[in-house]
Amino acid sequence: MPSIEAVAPLALDASKFQASETASDFAIFIGPQKSFTQTVLRILEDEIEGTLPLRHNSIGDFLNALGQMNMPVRVVVLDAGVCEAMPDEVRRLAAIDAAEFPGQQAPSLVIAYWSAAEAQAVAAQIKDVPEVQGFLPMNQSIDIWLAVLRLFLSGGTHYPRAVQATVVDTATDAAVEPTPVGEEDCKELLTSREIAVMHEVVNGLQNKQIAAKLKVSEHTVKLHIHHIITKLKVSNRTAAAMKFVETHPPGKA
Structure with missing residues (x-):
């Protein structure tokens, strides 16, 4: 099974999309096209029925477009690089009142990372942001990546070993990444x-x-x-x- 990082980067233009007839919710990805490729996001759209993935380059771009969205936002996935560069923007996003999201509660806020060191650095920066519901590993197989996303979309949490020591004080009900089992x-x-x-x-x-x-x-x-x-x-x-x-x-x- 190919990993997420094996998929070639292609841009998904947030300003040029058409929701399918079955789409009912947005899954927002914030970060560069090399992190969230068109191919990967199309896999998500095909495999998770009713979910339309959309990529924005920055948190500001997403917030500017929020008022024009005609479907609920179920999850916002932030690239770890964006979080490292602009931790204050992450706090701004987390502090938005649920009323800002039309017809729904505030969406799940998730950090996507490519290495343990990157995840740990971001976790240390934003450990005072309890709205973050977990970390999404981007170096896993497509099946596992989709499984973790399904958990976030249904309101679950996931904190892999890479960040458990950092977030343990603020994530008391976090899912522990399991020990491999045969x-x-x-x-x-x-x-x-x-x-x-x-x-x-x-x-x-x-x-x-x-x-x-x-x-x-x-x-x-x-x-x-x-x-x-x-x-x-x-x-x-x-x-x-x-x-x-x-x-x-x-x-x-």
Whole structure:
């Protein structure tokens, strides 16, 4: 599976887009085209139904365009380089009242990084910004990258090992990046029904939606997730999803 960094850079012009008929939400990416390529963002649009990705060069460009957006913004992904260069702008973005976002709550605020050193530097700069809901690794496979994005889009958090020591004081419910687990170990730990539930968790579905899709009660789904968290030795569903996706990428039984 190719990694994010293996995809050739192509610009996605935020001023020249057309929302598809199925698009209902924006996923905003702020940073240079070499970080967020057109190819990668088109993969997101194809794989996560109802989400239209859009890139802006700067936080200022995004804020200037905000009033013209006719769909809710579900997530704002900031390139770590932009954060390092303009930490005060990150605070300005985080401080915007939810009323600034038409018909919705303020979106998830996420930092995208390419190296552990880069992530740690940014985490140290903005550790006083509690609105940041996690860090998105850009050097992972497409499947894992999409899985983390689905978690952010559904309101989850993710703090990889690279930044855990820095953010531990301000992110008490952060998802811990899991210790690698062998495929056979994971298969032995989870039942076929638990695996089916986790596929839907990774896809960003909430308990009620999972229950409807699998034709079980919402209580049963909650019980399955409780058992999964216990078996995988993690603290919450987000961390369980991250451990699960390492050995069960989307599309794998």
